[in-house]
Amino acid sequence: MATPLDVQTLRLVFESRPDILANIQRTADTPARTTLFNDIASFVYERLGSGDSQDGPASKRRRIDTTQLPTHPQPNGQVHERGLPAASQTVGLNADAAVADPVLLEVKDISVTAPHRKKYDICFTKQFLYARASGTSVPAQGVVYLWKDIEHAFYLPVPDKAQAQYNYVLLPRDSYLPTAKQASTNPAGRHQPLEPLVFTIPATAPKPGGVAGPSSAAAEAVSDTYSSLFHWALTTSMRSAGNHSCQLVASDPKLFHSVARQPHRPNEKAVHVKAFRGSKDGFLFFLATGILWGFKKPIMFLPLDRIVAVSYTNVLRTTFNIVVELDTDVSGDADVVIEKEIEFGMIDQEDYGGIDETYVRRHGLADRSMAEQRKAKRELAENNKKPVAGDEVAAEEGDADGLTALERAQREAEQQLQDEEDELEEDYDPGSEDDSEGEGGSSGDDDDDDDDEAQADYDEDEEEEDDEAEGLGN
Incomplete structure (x- = not known):
């Protein structure tokens, strides 16, 4: 039997x-050549995976975590297990x-700066966006990116350029939050984003x-500029x-702009500020x-x-x-550890x-109480993306009240907050008012006693008058 x-x-x-x-593939036309090519590929792959190769600097060696691939039959009938990382398998x-x-649209000679710095052709298919040489x-x-995996997309001017240029930044899921150093290594079998x-x-x-x-x-029809073309295509x-949740967000000088003038384009408002993340310089948008930090990795x-x-x-x-x-x-993802605090330094005092x-204040970012509301809205939005079985129709079409599941959940959350405020108001019991209420209660009791005494005197007078009347009658 010929070896495949x-x-x-x-x-x-x-x-x-x-x-x-x-x-x-073209020259593997005999069993001997097929076996030779398989042996060469197996040897090179194992060298790449072990990291023992001394060809080239260590920074360029391919690092591979080992997990189990499906077994491959060898010419001698033995089973050879070949390690392949889960991330590489997914990427492959x-x-x-x-x-x-099939490629639906291809835009040629585009400068890619991340994850690789090289000119590529950008290809659009029904399910994928990818770059190729x-x-x-x-x-x-x-x-290679699945359209459904892209969570955030941005359109931003490139700083410090004499000629206007723009960056498109596409962030797939789990790729943009700062992770702690202890979680930077990839455990075997875990998907690498x-x-x-x-x-x-x-x-x-x-x-x-x-x-x-x-x-x-x-x-x-939309190719007047690269921007109009990519806006439409993306x-x-x-x-x-x-993917209806991801919106293409552009920087807006009305929302924020730096007071510092750009030396390269002085008539254009800068929508970024220069800052440092540790020893690495970059820009905050x-x-x-x-808040986006770019454009250097990470x-x-x-x-x-x-x-x-x-x-x-x-x-x-x-x-x-x-x-x-x-x-x-x-x-x-219990294995991911997000950094609690992120510090950006050396920002110009003029931009404070x-x-x-x-x-910061417009978005309530300095108010911790607002953070709970933002968190609640995020969790509600995440839950809305994952409807419970049997609730899909209600989530898509809404119930008889005309609200979607997310809107209904938001209304319930707001109602719960209002109920909690009402309970706090009912339990409110200031001491000063207690004293005044107590005094008022005593005064009221005294008034009641005076009324009772007056009524008793009135009754006695009536009885005396009745007795006198009886005496006269007799």
Whole structure:
């Protein structure tokens, strides 16, 4: 019986070189060659997995956690178990599924800065968004995203550029909250989340021939600029894939802008401030849905509904620091440890007023009581995404009162808060009022006694008059 070509292992080894994989598949036309290619692929893969390879610097070696793959039969009949990390297996499966999903739209020569810094073609399919090197047919490693997994999307100007450029930032689930150092290692078998996707576009129209695919004709109507094209493509693709919760959020100078003038574009208001995260410099964007830190790795996003409080430290004559306290509860993943406090330093003192008054206080981020309400709304929204069996129709269509499940839950939460306030008012019993009420009660009792005495005197007078009348009558 001829040994089949181990395509799965070959794909993992030569993921970045699809041309080599294609040549192997084409020339593996005899049992001897097939066995040779399988042995080569197995050897290279095990070397990559063990980390023993001395070729190249250690920073470029591929780190692999070991879990069990399905067994592969060998020519000698023995079973050989090959380790494959759960994350790599998931990425590989996503890449295979993405290749099988027809490309609907392709935008060529886009500068990607995360997770890799390279020019790629951005491909849109029905279920996936991925990047691939020009002239290839397979996605770049780690740059494959399911539309349904994208939780946040942003459109932000690139700071410190003479020519206007913009970044699209797409954050898949579990990729943007700061995790504690002790949780940075990936336990065997645990899914490793994808990194955020960041790519840069100019403020110009796409180049001729830069847009391809079956949907390119429809894209022509919105291709006046790269921004209008990607706004349309991203929003349409997410909605078509059933992702209705993610909204494309742009920075807004009316919501927040720095008072510092940009030396490169002085007539344009800066919607960011410079800051440091430890020793790493970057930019803070104060957005409608939260605070974003970019654009160097690790990109971080702190949603408003996870912020417990914002405070200030190291306030000096020219700079100050911001400390953001987070709600560390993460539903569904006990292994993830979120950092409790995140500090951003060396922020220009001129921006203190704009940050504190325009953003922090407007959103109630300095008020801890507001944090509980934000947390409740987040939990209600998460619960609304997971309807209980039998409640799907009510969640989608609403009940007879015309409210959705989320609106009804919010109303119940508000009613519960009102009931608690009413109970507190009923139990309110100040001491000063007790004294005055007691005195008032004594005065009332005295009045009642006086009335009783007066009534008794009146009755006695009536009896005497009656006696006198009887005497006269006799």
